[in-house]
Amino acid sequence: MKISVCGKGGSGKSTIVALLANEALRRGYRTLVVDSDESNTGLFRMLGFEFPPVPLMELVGGKKSLKRKMGQPSVLNEARIVTAHIPEQYLLQRDGLMLVSIGKILQSLEGCACPMGVLSREFLKKLILGTDELAIVDMEAGVEHFGRGVDTSIDSVLIVVEPPLESVNVAQRIHNLASGIGIRNVWAIINKVPSGEIATRLKGELQERHIEVIGCIYFDADIFMSSLEGGIPAKGVAMREIKYILERILSKAELRA
């Protein structure tokens, strides 16, 4: 199963990716995290790695080379990609946890992020997972990845929603875009809520827009404290809720398969 985690900037996507990855590992899944965010660089640290993987962009010869190939039917030579065949410098591994990164914008005037979108789309399309494997994709903030077709091979879309109304509006657009390309499993996770009252209001807002809520993570001071060092906490309230969220995702996705 390929799960993408989307939403407004700063809503908690990377945090939820890392929490979900830990929970998937705990349940015995070999878990591939795909860092598809071309701006932020800290996901490797949240997952407990000491350094980031070499971006897959380098594997295809860098951005310029990919730009030349962009008009061609395939920018990756392989017809199918399995995790065992990804060279080790591009795939960090630890106890069943795997991390690949598509690429980052690092220099001024280096050009737009379109080649990274193309590479994300192609990589995810060709990625074949074993029955004991899960892929979790940390998407860039907002909706541009839909414009680039990155989500076309995704099975389940999780939209992270935090209290401001703008986050609900972005969720609505993501829901429409994901449903529009035929993704049936589209759910919202309400994150960083400070009280039950606000959680109920947000749930109502989302339900009115026909967006199913699959879980709710309260504002967690441990998460916030850990983020000061770039990590996530090993246990706590959020970890408990994530356990139920993954359980629901797996059973709902199975029922709809």
Ligand SMILES: Nc1ncnc2c1ncn2[C@@H]1O[C@H](COP(=O)(O)OP(=O)(O)OP(=O)(O)O)[C@@H](O)[C@H]1O
């Ligand atoms: N449930 C939570 N409780 C408290 N703080 C949280 C929670 N979820 C996320 N945060 C904090 O919110 C901030 C943003 O989280 P995160 O980086 O995961 O968001 P993001 O959506 O990936 O951001 P970006 O769009 O920049 O990639 C971080 O400081 C993180 O620790």
Ligand SMILES: [Mg+2]
């Ligand atoms: Mg992020």
